[in-house]
Amino acid sequence: MRVLNHLFENNRTWAQGILQKDPDFFKVLSDQQKPEYLWIGCSDSRVPANQIIGLQPGEVFVHRNIANMVIHTDMNCLSVIQYAVDFLKVKHIIVCGHYGCGGVEGAMDSRPQGLVDNWLRHIRDIYQKYESTLDRITDRKCRSTKLCELNVIEQVSNVCHTTIVQEAWRRGQELAVHGWIYGLENGLIRDLHVCVREATELSEIYRIAVDEELQQSS
Secondary structure, eight states: OOSOHHHHHHHHHHHHHHHHHOTTHHHHHHHOOOOSEEEEEEOOTTOOHHHHTTOOTTSEEEEEETTSOOOTTOHHHHHHHHIIIIISOOSEEEEEEETTOHHHHHHHOOSOOGGGHHHHHHHHHHHHHTHHHHTTOOSHHHHHHHHHHHHHHHHHHHHHHSHHHHHHHHTTOOOEEEEEEEOTTTOOEEEEEEEEOSGGGHHHHHHHHHHHHHHHHO
């Protein structure tokens, strides 16, 4: 007996609806993949990449993990970035975090949480980097909000420092890296004003973005 029948029914309804609007949709989709965007986001089920930016299947290449992290030893993430940049030739890499992120909340909690603590260690390192500012924020929700924003900025920097992106810029490939954050409470994306289009911009844009975030906390 097949389980989850309702999901198969949902799938048929969705596919039929697509075909009614565009009979050639799946034929065209199966013939090629030419997205302009790589989305690096959180695994949170409330943050579906395509839907919140209004793009169709085939228009955005997606990598998701807990708290939208880009870690230089994570071969999964690095492989996705390389495929997107070197083979798909995406023009934009979007790192999008979200407010109320469970990974960020977990990193702020000192209680042991098992295997995931090894992953959250990277966010705790970010907290430690900005500890003096974050500890001055007495409201926990506001502190979490600020850490979510700083985490995105740090991950944009990590993307830009990968050999993949550095090499793309060195050979003159058109590529911009963006830092955004999504609000679960209103469905809106906020631009964190950290958009890097070449290696020489990185230090200054990173410094300005961090300074703005820290000033908003003071």
